[in-house]
Amino acid sequence: MHAGKSLLxxxxxxxxxxxxxxxxxxxxxxxxxxxxxxxxxxVQSLDSxxxxxxxxxxxxxxxxxxxxxxRVKDGKLLEQAINGVPAVYYAGQGGxxxxxVDREFAxxxxxxxxxxxxxxxxxxxxxxxxxLLDDSLVDIKVLFTAKPLKQTPHHYGGRVVQLSDGTxxxxxxxxxxxxxxAQKLNSHLGKIIRINQDGKAPADNxxxxxxxxxxxxxxxxxxxxQALVLTPNGIVFENEHGPRGGDEINIIRAASNYxxxxxxxxxxxxxxxxxxxxxxxxxxxxxxxxTPSIAPAGMTYYTGSQFPEWQGDLLVVSLAQKSVRRIDLxxxxxxxxxxxxPELNQRMRDIRxxxxxxxxxxxxxxxxxxxxxxxx
Amino acid sequence: MPxxxxxxxxxxxxxxxxxxxxxxxxxxxVIAGLQxxxxxxxxxxxxxxxxxxxxxxxxxxxxxxTCFLIAFLIAGLCSSKLKGNRIAWxxxxxxxxxxxxxxxxxxxxxxxxxxxxxxGFGLFTQAIAGLIGGYVFARLTxxxxxxxxxxxxxxxxxGEA
Numbered sequence: 001m002h003a004g005k006s007l008l009x010x011x012x013x014x015x016x017x018x019x020x021x022x023x024x025x026x027x028x029x030x031x032x033x034x035x036x037x038x039x040x041x042x043v044q045s046l047d048s049x050x051x052x053x054x055x056x057x058x059x060x061x062x063x064x065x066x067x068x069x070x071r072v073k074d075g076k077l078l079e080q081a082i083n084g085v086p087a088v089y090y091a092g093q094g095g096x097x098x099x100x101v102d103r104e105f106a107x108x109x110x111x112x113x114x115x116x117x118x119x120x121x122x123x124x125x126x127x128x129x130x131x132l133l134d135d136s137l138v139d140i141k142v143l144f145t146a147k148p149l150k151q152t153p154h155h156y157g158g159r160v161v162q163l164s165d166g167t168x169x170x171x172x173x174x175x176x177x178x179x180x181x182a183q184k185l186n187s188h189l190g191k192i193i194r195i196n197q198d199g200k201a202p203a204d205n206x207x208x209x210x211x212x213x214x215x216x217x218x219x220x221x222x223x224x225x226q227a228l229v230l231t232p233n234g235i236v237f238e239n240e241h242g243p244r245g246g247d248e249i250n251i252i253r254a255a256s257n258y259x260x261x262x263x264x265x266x267x268x269x270x271x272x273x274x275x276x277x278x279x280x281x282x283x284x285x286x287x288x289x290x291t292p293s294i295a296p297a298g299m300t301y302y303t304g305s306q307f308p309e310w311q312g313d314l315l316v317v318s319l320a321q322k323s324v325r326r327i328d329l330x331x332x333x334x335x336x337x338x339x340x341x342p343e344l345n346q347r348m349r350d351i352r353x354x355x356x357x358x359x360x361x362x363x364x365x366x367x368x369x370x371x372x373x374x375x376x
Numbered sequence: 377m378p379x380x381x382x383x384x385x386x387x388x389x390x391x392x393x394x395x396x397x398x399x400x401x402x403x404x405x406v407i408a409g410l411q412x413x414x415x416x417x418x419x420x421x422x423x424x425x426x427x428x429x430x431x432x433x434x435x436x437x438x439x440x441x442t443c444f445l446i447a448f449l450i451a452g453l454c455s456s457k458l459k460g461n462r463i464a465w466x467x468x469x470x471x472x473x474x475x476x477x478x479x480x481x482x483x484x485x486x487x488x489x490x491x492x493x494x495x496g497f498g499l500f501t502q503a504i505a506g507l508i509g510g511y512v513f514a515r516l517t518x519x520x521x522x523x524x525x526x527x528x529x530x531x532x533x534x535g536e537a
Binding site: 153262269 | 399402403406409410412413415417421424425428429431432434435436486487488489490491494
């Protein structure tokens, strides 16, 4: 009788331990499965959104490729687009590109817009400045128009960043059919250019005093730039599409030659060679190269507080691979390149770090969305 | 040899030769563009790149087959109905086929898909490849080969090469 009772007790104890263990195991599994972040859809029904900027009052500005500049106020997309945006050449890859808020916006209300200007017979990447008063652009000034004009609606570049000295960097693509011009100093195609806020070329630009070169040129040898990012310590990162393969992230330095079309890891879309070389004297190697192509688009240097383990890393969205990639940086070298947020399996156009440390993403296409990723 | 087999072999020969020439011509223009930038391309590198670019033959063969099929049918019809020099008809058809195809592709894609045809002279050399293709097809096939009313009497009376 006593022995039977003891057996029952021991059995109950084992069962309790087993149950407790399975409960703990389930809790641990739950914890592991629970994502440390959440993804909120803030805005929907954007028509091919391209770029996102944050205003000091908490509003967002979003460009749509077709030529509209939209405002998001209190989390809601305003029905009425901003008035006064100049007509853009909306064809192929052309349209309204980047919007950048001036460092002194609170006092000057100035923003910068880049877009495709012209028509099928002659078009170019153009940069303007304007003051944003209420929901209208005023005091519009054309700061820069790339030359020569081209006849293809492709490879515009159009990303803008304002350096700490107030000057502006603008990417200008090679126009696809004009790739050799990326190496020529008498053409803006395939370059990154630097101008003052009044549109003039700064006197300390690398070719400012070369009579045979365009004075705005800052770096050469680019193909189809998609992003331009300035870090707090002054490093400029750029990414660009290669042809078939050879997508790149580069560290941009004045007077540097990034090689296109003399060096590339990619080949032409029809399979032919662009060049026999992947390296050549005087030409920079990319920091990151993707072959096959992922078609990188927007990029941000993460400095936010919500994901401290990613501070100082580049986050890149892609169109073809439909991914968000984290480039884990150690200064100016790459430690790892990994994919984040696998559930975001869609073409994405832009990614930004918000003032609140959240990550903001614009999806690509006719029904574009503004997504916010923040900690749970 | 049955006429259809004869025709098919001649067509394949013309298409393959044209595709090879098209690829070689395009590569030389790409290399010339790089040399114009001051890039050193030794003969060995040129040869290797030219050979390597023959990998695009698969794409070229599809495009050229389609455009030659239409062009040679029209050339055969013109040669039969309008008379004139039969070989010249096929050469003109081959060149025109290339020219039109590239222009249509450029209009649709809004870019030139073959790098060697981006300039007027480059496009001209591509048309030359088509012209040679037309010549080869005409030389390898009998007169009035594409018309159902082909007969020996008509051929003899036309007296064309």
